Amino acid sequence: MIEFQHVFKSYGQGRSILADLTFKVSAGEFVYVAGPSGAGKSTLLKLIGGLEPPSRGSIQVNGHRLDQLSNRARPYLRRAVGVILQDTHLLYDRSAIDNVLLPLAVTGLAPSIARARARAALEKVGLSSKENVHPIELSGGEQQRLAIARAIVNRPAILIADEPTASLDIDTARRIMSVFKDFNRVGVTTVIASHDDALMAEYATRAFKIEPGKFADSAGQRAPTYKTVSNQKPHLHAAAGLPSGETSR
Amino acid sequence: MRSLLRQHRYALAVTLRRLTASPISSLTNLLVIALALSLPLLGASLLVSMQPVARQVSVTPELTIFLKTDASGTAAEHLAGRIRKEHADQIAGVRVIAKDRALTELRNNPAWEQALKVLPGNPLPDAVVASLTPGDQLAERAEALAQTWRKWPGVDLVQLDTAWVQRLEALLRFGRIGLLLLALSVALVVLATVFNTVRMQALSQREEIGVARLVGATESFVRRPFLYLGSVTCSLAALIGIGIARLALIPLNDALASLARSYDAEFALALPSTWMLGVAVVSVAVLGALSARWSVQRNTRF
Numbered sequence: 001m002i003e004f005q006h007v008f009k010s011y012g013q014g015r016s017i018l019a020d021l022t023f024k025v026s027a028g029e030f031v032y033v034a035g036p037s038g039a040g041k042s043t044l045l046k047l048i049g050g051l052e053p054p055s056r057g058s059i060q061v062n063g064h065r066l067d068q069l070s071n072r073a074r075p076y077l078r079r080a081v082g083v084i085l086q087d088t089h090l091l092y093d094r095s096a097i098d099n100v101l102l103p104l105a106v107t108g109l110a111p112s113i114a115r116a117r118a119r120a121a122l123e124k125v126g127l128s129s130k131e132n133v134h135p136i137e138l139s140g141g142e143q144q145r146l147a148i149a150r151a152i153v154n155r156p157a158i159l160i161a162d163e164p165t166a167s168l169d170i171d172t173a174r175r176i177m178s179v180f181k182d183f184n185r186v187g188v189t190t191v192i193a194s195h196d197d198a199l200m201a202e203y204a205t206r207a208f209k210i211e212p213g214k215f216a217d218s219a220g221q222r223a224p225t226y227k228t229v230s231n232q233k234p235h236l237h238a239a240a241g242l243p244s245g246e247t248s249r
Numbered sequence: 250m251r252s253l254l255r256q257h258r259y260a261l262a263v264t265l266r267r268l269t270a271s272p273i274s275s276l277t278n279l280l281v282i283a284l285a286l287s288l289p290l291l292g293a294s295l296l297v298s299m300q301p302v303a304r305q306v307s308v309t310p311e312l313t314i315f316l317k318t319d320a321s322g323t324a325a326e327h328l329a330g331r332i333r334k335e336h337a338d339q340i341a342g343v344r345v346i347a348k349d350r351a352l353t354e355l356r357n358n359p360a361w362e363q364a365l366k367v368l369p370g371n372p373l374p375d376a377v378v379a380s381l382t383p384g385d386q387l388a389e390r391a392e393a394l395a396q397t398w399r400k401w402p403g404v405d406l407v408q409l410d411t412a413w414v415q416r417l418e419a420l421l422r423f424g425r426i427g428l429l430l431l432a433l434s435v436a437l438v439v440l441a442t443v444f445n446t447v448r449m450q451a452l453s454q455r456e457e458i459g460v461a462r463l464v465g466a467t468e469s470f471v472r473r474p475f476l477y478l479g480s481v482t483c484s485l486a487a488l489i490g491i492g493i494a495r496l497a498l499i500p501l502n503d504a505l506a507s508l509a510r511s512y513d514a515e516f517a518l519a520l521p522s523t524w525m526l527g528v529a530v531v532s533v534a535v536l537g538a539l540s541a542r543w544s545v546q547r548n549t550r551f
Contacts, residue, residue, distance in 0.1 A: 051463070071468075072467070075462070075465045075466060075467045075468075075470075076465065077465075078462075078463065078464065078465035079464070079465030083463055083464075085463075089456065089459065089460050089463065090460075091456065091457055091460060093270075102460065102461065102464055103464035103465065105255075105256070105259045106256075106461060106464055106465050106466045106467075106470055107252070107465070108251075108252030108253060108255045108256045108259075109252070109255070110251075110255065111255070150464065151464075154464070154465070
Protein backbone atom coordinates (compact mmCIF):
# COMPACT_ATOMS: atom_id res chain seq x y z
CA MET A 1 0.00 0.00 0.00
CA ILE A 2 2.77 2.43 1.03
CA GLU A 3 6.40 1.61 0.36
CA PHE A 4 9.44 3.82 0.94
CA GLN A 5 12.76 2.72 -0.58
CA HIS A 6 15.85 4.65 0.56
CA VAL A 7 13.97 7.92 0.64
CA PHE A 8 15.81 11.16 1.40
CA LYS A 9 14.23 14.54 1.90
CA SER A 10 16.08 17.75 2.40
CA TYR A 11 15.18 21.41 2.05
CA GLY A 12 17.43 24.07 0.68
CA GLN A 13 21.11 23.24 0.73
CA GLY A 14 21.86 20.23 2.82
CA ARG A 15 19.27 20.60 5.57
CA SER A 16 18.29 16.96 5.70
CA ILE A 17 14.94 16.12 7.26
CA LEU A 18 14.63 12.45 6.37
CA ALA A 19 17.45 10.26 5.18
CA ASP A 20 17.52 6.76 3.75
CA LEU A 21 14.05 5.85 4.96
CA THR A 22 12.85 2.38 4.02
CA PHE A 23 9.59 0.85 5.20
CA LYS A 24 6.41 -0.75 3.99
CA VAL A 25 2.86 -0.27 5.25
CA SER A 26 0.33 -2.88 4.22
CA ALA A 27 -3.33 -2.28 3.43
CA GLY A 28 -5.52 -1.85 6.49
CA GLU A 29 -2.75 -0.97 8.92
CA PHE A 30 -3.15 1.86 11.46
CA VAL A 31 0.21 3.55 11.81
CA TYR A 32 1.07 6.20 14.31
CA VAL A 33 4.06 8.47 13.61
CA ALA A 34 5.63 9.91 16.74
CA GLY A 35 8.51 12.23 17.30
CA PRO A 36 9.45 15.67 18.55
CA SER A 37 8.64 18.83 16.65
CA GLY A 38 10.81 19.34 13.59
CA ALA A 39 11.77 15.67 13.38
CA GLY A 40 10.04 15.29 10.02
CA LYS A 41 6.63 13.77 10.84
CA SER A 42 4.71 16.23 8.69
CA THR A 43 7.26 15.86 5.91
CA LEU A 44 6.78 12.09 6.00
CA LEU A 45 3.01 12.49 5.63
CA LYS A 46 3.41 15.00 2.81
CA LEU A 47 5.65 12.54 1.00
CA ILE A 48 3.02 9.80 1.37
CA GLY A 49 0.30 12.15 0.12
CA GLY A 50 2.42 13.15 -2.88
CA LEU A 51 2.24 16.76 -1.70
CA GLU A 52 6.02 16.99 -1.83
CA PRO A 53 8.54 15.05 -3.87
CA PRO A 54 11.39 13.18 -2.21
CA SER A 55 14.92 14.45 -2.79
CA ARG A 56 16.01 10.89 -3.50
CA GLY A 57 14.64 7.36 -3.36
CA SER A 58 11.35 5.89 -4.46
CA ILE A 59 7.90 6.02 -2.89
CA GLN A 60 5.09 3.73 -3.91
CA VAL A 61 1.55 4.58 -2.85
CA ASN A 62 -1.53 2.54 -3.72
CA GLY A 63 0.42 0.74 -6.44
CA HIS A 64 1.89 3.88 -8.07
CA ARG A 65 5.54 4.94 -8.04
CA LEU A 66 5.23 8.66 -7.21
CA ASP A 67 8.42 9.63 -9.03
CA GLN A 68 7.09 8.00 -12.21
CA LEU A 69 3.68 9.59 -11.91
CA SER A 70 2.92 12.28 -14.47
CA ASN A 71 1.52 15.64 -13.38
CA ARG A 72 -1.74 14.68 -15.07
CA ALA A 73 -2.03 11.44 -13.09
CA ARG A 74 -1.06 12.91 -9.70
CA PRO A 75 -4.52 14.40 -8.89
CA TYR A 76 -6.13 10.99 -9.43
CA LEU A 77 -3.78 9.45 -6.88
CA ARG A 78 -4.61 12.25 -4.44
CA ARG A 79 -8.26 11.26 -4.65
CA ALA A 80 -7.25 7.87 -3.25
CA VAL A 81 -5.45 9.48 -0.32
CA GLY A 82 -7.51 11.43 2.20
CA VAL A 83 -5.35 14.14 3.73
CA ILE A 84 -5.96 16.03 6.98
CA LEU A 85 -3.26 18.58 7.57
CA GLN A 86 -2.35 20.31 10.83
CA ASP A 87 -4.11 23.42 9.58
CA THR A 88 -7.52 22.12 8.51
CA HIS A 89 -7.57 24.29 5.34
CA LEU A 90 -11.34 24.61 5.44
CA LEU A 91 -13.03 27.13 3.17
CA TYR A 92 -14.59 29.70 5.47
CA ASP A 93 -16.75 31.36 2.83
CA ARG A 94 -18.98 28.32 2.40
CA SER A 95 -21.03 25.98 4.55
CA ALA A 96 -19.84 22.74 6.13
CA ILE A 97 -21.59 20.62 3.50
CA ASP A 98 -20.14 22.69 0.66
CA ASN A 99 -16.68 22.05 2.11
CA VAL A 100 -17.37 18.32 2.08
CA LEU A 101 -18.86 18.50 -1.43
CA LEU A 102 -15.66 19.92 -2.94
CA PRO A 103 -13.81 16.57 -3.34
CA LEU A 104 -16.93 15.15 -4.99
CA ALA A 105 -17.29 18.12 -7.35
CA VAL A 106 -13.72 17.45 -8.40
CA THR A 107 -14.71 13.94 -9.52
CA GLY A 108 -17.82 15.18 -11.33
CA LEU A 109 -20.21 13.05 -9.28
CA ALA A 110 -23.96 13.66 -9.84
CA PRO A 111 -25.13 16.40 -7.43
CA SER A 112 -27.86 14.25 -5.80
CA ILE A 113 -25.45 11.37 -5.11
CA ALA A 114 -22.73 13.81 -4.00
CA ARG A 115 -25.07 15.50 -1.52
CA ALA A 116 -26.14 12.15 -0.08
CA ARG A 117 -22.53 11.08 0.33
CA ALA A 118 -21.53 14.40 1.88
CA ARG A 119 -24.41 14.09 4.38
CA ALA A 120 -23.33 10.55 5.21
CA ALA A 121 -19.76 11.76 5.81
CA LEU A 122 -20.98 14.56 8.06
CA GLU A 123 -23.13 12.11 9.96
CA LYS A 124 -20.16 9.80 10.38
CA VAL A 125 -18.20 12.56 12.13
CA GLY A 126 -21.23 13.73 14.11
CA LEU A 127 -21.83 16.99 12.26
CA SER A 128 -25.07 16.21 10.46
CA SER A 129 -26.90 18.91 12.40
CA LYS A 130 -24.38 21.52 11.26
CA GLU A 131 -24.28 21.00 7.50
CA ASN A 132 -25.35 24.57 6.77
CA VAL A 133 -23.10 26.16 9.36
CA HIS A 134 -19.96 27.95 8.21
CA PRO A 135 -16.65 26.60 9.59
CA ILE A 136 -15.96 29.86 11.45
CA GLU A 137 -18.96 29.07 13.68
CA LEU A 138 -17.64 25.61 14.55
CA SER A 139 -15.42 24.77 17.51
CA GLY A 140 -11.84 23.53 16.99
CA GLY A 141 -12.91 19.91 17.43
CA GLU A 142 -15.80 20.33 15.02
CA GLN A 143 -13.55 21.93 12.43
CA GLN A 144 -11.20 18.99 12.77
CA ARG A 145 -14.10 16.59 12.27
CA LEU A 146 -15.25 18.58 9.26
CA ALA A 147 -11.77 18.22 7.76
CA ILE A 148 -12.00 14.47 8.39
CA ALA A 149 -15.41 14.34 6.68
CA ARG A 150 -13.92 16.11 3.66
CA ALA A 151 -11.01 13.68 3.62
CA ILE A 152 -13.14 10.53 3.80
CA VAL A 153 -16.06 11.55 1.56
CA ASN A 154 -14.28 10.27 -1.55
CA ARG A 155 -13.80 6.87 0.15
CA PRO A 156 -10.00 6.96 0.03
CA ALA A 157 -7.89 3.85 0.33
CA ILE A 158 -5.42 5.70 2.54
CA LEU A 159 -6.05 8.30 5.21
CA ILE A 160 -3.23 10.47 6.51
CA ALA A 161 -3.62 13.00 9.30
CA ASP A 162 -1.16 15.42 10.81
CA GLU A 163 -1.79 16.15 14.50
CA PRO A 164 -5.57 15.75 14.21
CA THR A 165 -6.03 15.89 17.99
CA ALA A 166 -3.65 18.73 18.77
CA SER A 167 -5.15 21.40 21.03
CA LEU A 168 -8.31 19.38 21.62
CA ASP A 169 -9.62 18.21 24.98
CA ILE A 170 -9.24 14.50 25.65
CA ASP A 171 -12.90 13.62 25.08
CA THR A 172 -12.99 15.35 21.68
CA ALA A 173 -9.64 13.80 20.82
CA ARG A 174 -10.93 10.33 21.63
CA ARG A 175 -14.04 10.95 19.56
CA ILE A 176 -11.93 11.93 16.58
CA MET A 177 -9.64 8.93 17.03
CA SER A 178 -12.72 6.70 17.12
CA VAL A 179 -13.73 8.07 13.75
CA PHE A 180 -10.32 7.16 12.34
CA LYS A 181 -10.54 3.74 13.90
CA ASP A 182 -13.94 3.15 12.34
CA PHE A 183 -12.53 3.85 8.92
CA ASN A 184 -9.50 1.70 9.61
CA ARG A 185 -11.80 -1.18 10.58
CA VAL A 186 -13.36 -1.13 7.13
CA GLY A 187 -9.93 -1.43 5.51
CA VAL A 188 -8.73 2.15 5.14
CA THR A 189 -4.98 2.33 5.70
CA THR A 190 -4.44 5.06 8.27
CA VAL A 191 -1.28 7.00 9.07
CA ILE A 192 -1.46 9.62 11.83
CA ALA A 193 1.26 11.90 13.12
CA SER A 194 0.80 12.97 16.73
CA HIS A 195 2.55 14.02 19.92
CA ASP A 196 0.03 12.20 22.06
CA ASP A 197 1.73 8.83 22.63
CA ALA A 198 -0.77 7.59 25.20
CA LEU A 199 -3.81 8.30 23.06
CA MET A 200 -2.25 6.79 19.96
CA ALA A 201 -1.30 3.66 21.83
CA GLU A 202 -5.00 2.97 22.30
CA TYR A 203 -5.74 2.94 18.57
CA ALA A 204 -2.62 2.32 16.43
CA THR A 205 -1.49 -1.14 15.45
CA ARG A 206 1.98 -0.01 14.46
CA ALA A 207 4.18 2.97 15.26
CA PHE A 208 7.05 4.85 13.71
CA LYS A 209 9.22 7.05 15.79
CA ILE A 210 11.24 9.75 14.10
CA GLU A 211 13.99 11.58 15.91
CA PRO A 212 16.89 13.51 14.49
CA GLY A 213 19.20 10.79 13.24
CA LYS A 214 16.88 7.96 14.20
CA PHE A 215 13.88 6.12 12.86
CA ALA A 216 12.11 3.39 14.71
CA ASP A 217 9.44 0.96 13.60
CA SER A 218 7.34 -1.19 15.87
CA ALA A 219 6.48 -3.61 13.10
CA GLY A 220 6.35 -7.22 14.20
CA GLN A 221 6.07 -6.24 17.83
CA ARG A 222 3.22 -5.33 20.08
CA ALA A 223 2.48 -1.72 19.46
CA PRO A 224 3.88 0.68 20.38
CA THR A 225 7.24 -0.88 21.11
CA TYR A 226 9.83 0.53 18.77
CA LYS A 227 12.81 -0.98 17.10
CA THR A 228 15.28 1.78 16.60
CA VAL A 229 18.16 1.81 14.20
CA SER A 230 20.85 4.25 15.15
CA ASN A 231 22.30 6.14 12.30
CA GLN A 232 25.46 8.01 11.80
CA LYS A 233 24.84 11.67 11.09
CA PRO A 234 21.50 12.17 9.36
CA HIS A 235 21.62 8.72 7.87
CA LEU A 236 18.41 7.03 8.92
CA HIS A 237 17.57 3.51 8.05
CA ALA A 238 14.85 1.31 9.35
CA ALA A 239 12.24 -1.01 8.07
CA ALA A 240 10.11 -3.84 9.17
CA GLY A 241 12.22 -6.92 9.42
CA LEU A 242 15.56 -5.09 9.48
CA PRO A 243 17.91 -5.86 12.34
CA SER A 244 16.73 -3.87 15.32
CA GLY A 245 18.84 -1.56 17.41
CA GLU A 246 17.87 -0.37 20.82
CA THR A 247 14.36 -0.72 22.10
CA SER A 248 12.68 2.31 23.44
CA ARG A 249 9.85 2.14 25.92
CA MET B 250 -18.89 12.77 -20.60
CA ARG B 251 -21.63 13.48 -18.05
CA SER B 252 -19.02 13.93 -15.38
CA LEU B 253 -17.22 16.49 -17.58
CA LEU B 254 -20.49 18.36 -18.16
CA ARG B 255 -21.11 18.40 -14.41
CA GLN B 256 -17.64 19.79 -13.86
CA HIS B 257 -18.36 22.55 -16.39
CA ARG B 258 -21.65 23.31 -14.66
CA TYR B 259 -19.84 23.46 -11.34
CA ALA B 260 -17.20 25.80 -12.85
CA LEU B 261 -19.91 28.08 -14.23
CA ALA B 262 -21.65 28.17 -10.83
CA VAL B 263 -18.33 29.01 -9.13
CA THR B 264 -17.76 31.78 -11.71
CA LEU B 265 -21.17 33.34 -11.13
CA ARG B 266 -20.67 33.09 -7.37
CA ARG B 267 -17.33 34.86 -7.63
CA LEU B 268 -18.77 37.53 -9.92
CA THR B 269 -21.67 38.26 -7.60
CA ALA B 270 -19.50 38.05 -4.48
CA SER B 271 -17.92 41.41 -5.38
CA PRO B 272 -20.59 43.20 -7.46
CA ILE B 273 -18.97 46.65 -7.52
CA SER B 274 -15.63 45.31 -8.70
CA SER B 275 -17.30 43.06 -11.31
CA LEU B 276 -19.46 45.93 -12.57
CA THR B 277 -16.47 48.27 -12.85
CA ASN B 278 -14.58 45.70 -14.90
CA LEU B 279 -17.58 45.15 -17.13
CA LEU B 280 -17.97 48.89 -17.73
CA VAL B 281 -14.27 49.42 -18.52
CA ILE B 282 -14.30 46.62 -21.08
CA ALA B 283 -17.74 47.65 -22.45
CA LEU B 284 -16.68 51.27 -22.97
CA ALA B 285 -13.47 50.19 -24.65
CA LEU B 286 -15.43 47.83 -26.93
CA SER B 287 -18.01 50.47 -27.84
CA LEU B 288 -15.33 52.59 -29.58
CA PRO B 289 -14.47 50.12 -32.38
CA LEU B 290 -18.17 49.31 -32.62
CA LEU B 291 -18.90 52.97 -33.39
CA GLY B 292 -16.00 53.00 -35.86
CA ALA B 293 -17.39 49.88 -37.51
CA SER B 294 -20.81 51.54 -37.68
CA LEU B 295 -19.30 54.47 -39.54
CA LEU B 296 -17.51 52.23 -42.04
CA VAL B 297 -20.48 49.93 -42.54
CA SER B 298 -22.73 52.93 -43.17
CA MET B 299 -20.28 54.60 -45.55
CA GLN B 300 -19.73 51.53 -47.69
CA PRO B 301 -23.08 51.65 -49.56
CA VAL B 302 -22.51 55.35 -50.28
CA ALA B 303 -19.08 54.64 -51.72
CA ARG B 304 -20.48 51.75 -53.73
CA GLN B 305 -23.28 53.91 -55.08
CA VAL B 306 -21.04 56.73 -56.24
CA SER B 307 -18.36 54.50 -57.61
CA VAL B 308 -20.79 52.68 -59.95
CA THR B 309 -21.39 55.79 -62.04
CA PRO B 310 -17.96 57.17 -62.92
CA GLU B 311 -17.90 59.12 -66.16
CA LEU B 312 -15.34 59.95 -68.80
CA THR B 313 -15.61 63.20 -70.73
CA ILE B 314 -14.08 63.28 -74.24
CA PHE B 315 -13.40 66.80 -75.56
CA LEU B 316 -13.03 67.06 -79.30
CA LYS B 317 -10.71 69.44 -81.07
CA THR B 318 -12.32 72.88 -81.57
CA ASP B 319 -11.99 72.58 -85.36
CA ALA B 320 -13.78 69.24 -85.46
CA SER B 321 -16.80 68.99 -87.77
CA GLY B 322 -20.33 69.35 -86.44
CA THR B 323 -21.06 65.61 -86.86
CA ALA B 324 -17.77 64.42 -85.31
CA ALA B 325 -19.23 64.23 -81.79
CA GLU B 326 -22.22 62.13 -82.89
CA HIS B 327 -19.87 59.94 -84.92
CA LEU B 328 -17.58 59.46 -81.91
CA ALA B 329 -20.52 58.62 -79.63
CA GLY B 330 -21.66 56.01 -82.15
CA ARG B 331 -18.20 54.48 -82.32
CA ILE B 332 -17.99 54.24 -78.51
CA ARG B 333 -21.39 52.55 -78.35
CA LYS B 334 -20.31 50.10 -81.04
CA GLU B 335 -16.79 49.20 -79.88
CA HIS B 336 -17.22 49.33 -76.09
CA ALA B 337 -20.83 48.36 -75.64
CA ASP B 338 -19.97 45.88 -72.85
CA GLN B 339 -18.22 48.54 -70.77
CA ILE B 340 -20.44 51.53 -71.38
CA ALA B 341 -23.73 52.17 -69.60
CA GLY B 342 -24.59 55.29 -71.56
CA VAL B 343 -23.20 57.93 -73.93
CA ARG B 344 -24.44 61.48 -74.43
CA VAL B 345 -23.25 64.29 -76.64
CA ILE B 346 -22.92 67.84 -75.34
CA ALA B 347 -22.73 70.17 -78.33
CA LYS B 348 -20.49 73.21 -77.96
CA ASP B 349 -23.45 75.62 -78.49
CA ARG B 350 -25.42 73.99 -75.71
CA ALA B 351 -22.39 74.09 -73.44
CA LEU B 352 -21.92 77.79 -74.16
CA THR B 353 -25.58 78.51 -73.43
CA GLU B 354 -25.36 76.69 -70.12
CA LEU B 355 -22.19 78.58 -69.26
CA ARG B 356 -23.78 81.90 -70.14
CA ASN B 357 -26.57 81.14 -67.74
CA ASN B 358 -23.96 81.07 -64.98
CA PRO B 359 -23.57 84.69 -63.77
CA ALA B 360 -19.91 84.05 -62.87
CA TRP B 361 -19.05 83.37 -66.51
CA GLU B 362 -21.49 85.68 -68.22
CA GLN B 363 -19.23 88.80 -68.39
CA ALA B 364 -16.12 86.87 -69.39
CA LEU B 365 -17.90 85.14 -72.29
CA LYS B 366 -19.23 88.44 -73.62
CA VAL B 367 -15.73 89.65 -74.49
CA LEU B 368 -14.84 86.52 -76.43
CA PRO B 369 -15.24 86.78 -80.20
CA GLY B 370 -16.60 83.25 -80.74
CA ASN B 371 -17.38 80.00 -78.94
CA PRO B 372 -14.15 78.72 -77.41
CA LEU B 373 -15.76 75.50 -76.17
CA PRO B 374 -15.34 72.16 -77.96
CA ASP B 375 -18.00 69.52 -78.57
CA ALA B 376 -17.93 66.88 -75.86
CA VAL B 377 -19.05 63.26 -75.40
CA VAL B 378 -19.77 61.97 -71.90
CA ALA B 379 -19.54 58.19 -71.41
CA SER B 380 -20.67 56.53 -68.19
CA LEU B 381 -19.20 53.13 -67.36
CA THR B 382 -21.07 49.96 -66.43
CA PRO B 383 -20.79 49.08 -62.70
CA GLY B 384 -18.31 46.39 -61.65
CA ASP B 385 -14.88 45.76 -60.21
CA GLN B 386 -11.70 47.72 -60.94
CA LEU B 387 -13.57 50.71 -62.27
CA ALA B 388 -10.60 53.04 -62.01
CA GLU B 389 -8.38 50.68 -64.02
CA ARG B 390 -11.06 50.15 -66.67
CA ALA B 391 -11.68 53.90 -67.00
CA GLU B 392 -7.97 54.55 -67.36
CA ALA B 393 -7.64 51.90 -70.10
CA LEU B 394 -10.59 53.34 -72.04
CA ALA B 395 -9.18 56.87 -71.74
CA GLN B 396 -5.84 55.64 -73.14
CA THR B 397 -7.62 54.12 -76.14
CA TRP B 398 -9.83 57.08 -76.86
CA ARG B 399 -7.01 59.60 -76.63
CA LYS B 400 -5.55 57.98 -79.75
CA TRP B 401 -8.73 58.36 -81.79
CA PRO B 402 -8.78 61.07 -84.48
CA GLY B 403 -10.41 64.37 -83.55
CA VAL B 404 -10.04 63.76 -79.80
CA ASP B 405 -8.28 66.53 -77.92
CA LEU B 406 -8.65 65.51 -74.26
CA VAL B 407 -10.13 62.70 -72.22
CA GLN B 408 -10.97 63.62 -68.66
CA LEU B 409 -11.46 60.96 -65.99
CA ASP B 410 -14.07 61.59 -63.34
CA THR B 411 -12.79 58.74 -61.15
CA ALA B 412 -10.22 60.69 -59.21
CA TRP B 413 -12.61 61.71 -56.46
CA VAL B 414 -13.93 58.15 -56.25
CA GLN B 415 -10.36 57.00 -55.73
CA ARG B 416 -9.98 59.61 -53.02
CA LEU B 417 -13.10 58.33 -51.28
CA GLU B 418 -11.89 54.75 -51.56
CA ALA B 419 -8.52 55.77 -50.12
CA LEU B 420 -10.35 57.48 -47.27
CA LEU B 421 -12.33 54.32 -46.57
CA ARG B 422 -9.13 52.24 -46.72
CA PHE B 423 -7.60 54.64 -44.21
CA GLY B 424 -10.71 54.24 -42.06
CA ARG B 425 -10.46 50.44 -42.20
CA ILE B 426 -6.81 50.50 -41.14
CA GLY B 427 -7.64 52.97 -38.39
CA LEU B 428 -10.45 50.74 -37.20
CA LEU B 429 -8.14 47.72 -37.23
CA LEU B 430 -5.58 49.58 -35.11
CA LEU B 431 -8.34 50.74 -32.75
CA ALA B 432 -9.63 47.16 -32.49
CA LEU B 433 -6.11 45.94 -31.69
CA SER B 434 -5.72 48.61 -29.00
CA VAL B 435 -9.07 47.64 -27.51
CA ALA B 436 -8.07 43.97 -27.63
CA LEU B 437 -5.00 44.90 -25.58
CA VAL B 438 -7.20 46.77 -23.09
CA VAL B 439 -9.49 43.73 -22.80
CA LEU B 440 -6.48 41.42 -22.46
CA ALA B 441 -4.92 43.53 -19.71
CA THR B 442 -8.20 44.02 -17.81
CA VAL B 443 -9.10 40.33 -17.86
CA PHE B 444 -5.52 39.33 -17.02
CA ASN B 445 -5.54 41.59 -13.99
CA THR B 446 -9.04 40.56 -12.88
CA VAL B 447 -8.14 36.89 -13.05
CA ARG B 448 -4.84 37.56 -11.30
CA MET B 449 -6.65 39.24 -8.42
CA GLN B 450 -9.19 36.45 -8.29
CA ALA B 451 -6.49 33.77 -8.35
CA LEU B 452 -4.67 35.46 -5.48
CA SER B 453 -7.84 35.83 -3.43
CA GLN B 454 -8.83 32.21 -4.17
CA ARG B 455 -5.40 30.88 -3.24
CA GLU B 456 -6.76 28.89 -0.31
CA GLU B 457 -9.55 27.35 -2.39
CA ILE B 458 -7.14 26.41 -5.17
CA GLY B 459 -4.79 24.79 -2.62
CA VAL B 460 -7.64 22.79 -1.06
CA ALA B 461 -8.96 21.73 -4.46
CA ARG B 462 -5.52 20.42 -5.40
CA LEU B 463 -5.26 18.68 -2.04
CA VAL B 464 -8.47 16.74 -2.66
CA GLY B 465 -7.42 15.71 -6.16
CA ALA B 466 -8.48 18.50 -8.49
CA THR B 467 -6.81 18.47 -11.87
CA GLU B 468 -5.28 21.68 -13.20
CA SER B 469 -8.15 21.88 -15.71
CA PHE B 470 -10.61 21.82 -12.83
CA VAL B 471 -8.71 24.60 -11.06
CA ARG B 472 -8.44 26.75 -14.19
CA ARG B 473 -11.92 26.24 -15.61
CA PRO B 474 -13.78 28.76 -13.39
CA PHE B 475 -11.21 31.41 -14.31
CA LEU B 476 -11.64 30.72 -18.02
CA TYR B 477 -15.38 31.07 -17.57
CA LEU B 478 -14.77 34.26 -15.61
CA GLY B 479 -12.81 35.71 -18.54
CA SER B 480 -15.28 34.66 -21.21
CA VAL B 481 -18.46 35.50 -19.23
CA THR B 482 -17.07 38.93 -18.28
CA CYS B 483 -16.12 39.65 -21.90
CA SER B 484 -19.41 38.38 -23.36
CA LEU B 485 -21.43 40.53 -20.96
CA ALA B 486 -19.14 43.50 -21.59
CA ALA B 487 -19.53 43.05 -25.36
CA LEU B 488 -23.32 43.06 -25.03
CA ILE B 489 -23.19 46.18 -22.85
CA GLY B 490 -20.74 47.72 -25.36
CA ILE B 491 -23.26 47.11 -28.17
CA GLY B 492 -25.92 48.79 -26.04
CA ILE B 493 -23.65 51.79 -25.40
CA ALA B 494 -22.84 52.11 -29.12
CA ARG B 495 -26.53 51.91 -30.00
CA LEU B 496 -27.32 54.67 -27.50
CA ALA B 497 -24.46 56.82 -28.78
CA LEU B 498 -25.76 56.52 -32.35
CA ILE B 499 -29.07 58.23 -31.43
CA PRO B 500 -27.68 61.78 -30.93
CA LEU B 501 -25.06 61.23 -33.65
CA ASN B 502 -27.75 60.30 -36.18
CA ASP B 503 -29.88 63.30 -35.16
CA ALA B 504 -26.93 65.60 -35.90
CA LEU B 505 -26.12 63.75 -39.14
CA ALA B 506 -29.72 63.95 -40.33
CA SER B 507 -29.67 67.76 -40.10
CA LEU B 508 -26.40 67.85 -42.04
CA ALA B 509 -27.65 65.42 -44.70
CA ARG B 510 -30.92 67.34 -45.13
CA SER B 511 -28.96 70.47 -46.04
CA TYR B 512 -27.54 68.45 -48.99
CA ASP B 513 -30.98 67.06 -49.86
CA ALA B 514 -29.74 63.65 -48.85
CA GLU B 515 -30.51 61.01 -46.26
CA PHE B 516 -27.78 59.38 -44.27
CA ALA B 517 -27.70 57.60 -40.94
CA LEU B 518 -25.17 55.51 -39.05
CA ALA B 519 -26.19 51.96 -38.22
CA LEU B 520 -24.54 49.21 -36.20
CA PRO B 521 -23.09 46.27 -38.15
CA SER B 522 -25.44 43.35 -38.86
CA THR B 523 -26.59 41.03 -36.07
CA TRP B 524 -24.44 38.28 -37.53
CA MET B 525 -21.33 40.49 -37.39
CA LEU B 526 -22.17 41.59 -33.84
CA GLY B 527 -22.55 37.93 -32.88
CA VAL B 528 -19.11 37.17 -34.30
CA ALA B 529 -17.72 40.14 -32.36
CA VAL B 530 -19.24 38.91 -29.06
CA VAL B 531 -17.86 35.38 -29.59
CA SER B 532 -14.42 36.74 -30.56
CA VAL B 533 -14.28 38.91 -27.44
CA ALA B 534 -15.38 35.95 -25.29
CA VAL B 535 -12.61 33.80 -26.77
CA LEU B 536 -10.11 36.62 -26.21
CA GLY B 537 -11.25 36.85 -22.58
CA ALA B 538 -10.86 33.10 -22.07
CA LEU B 539 -7.37 33.14 -23.62
CA SER B 540 -6.31 36.06 -21.46
CA ALA B 541 -7.71 34.32 -18.37
CA ARG B 542 -5.86 31.13 -19.24
CA TRP B 543 -2.59 33.03 -19.59
CA SER B 544 -3.18 34.80 -16.29
CA VAL B 545 -4.27 31.74 -14.32
CA GLN B 546 -1.33 29.75 -15.62
CA ARG B 547 1.05 32.42 -14.37
CA ASN B 548 -0.68 33.17 -11.09
CA THR B 549 -1.55 29.74 -9.72
CA ARG B 550 1.93 28.32 -9.51
CA PHE B 551 2.04 27.70 -5.80
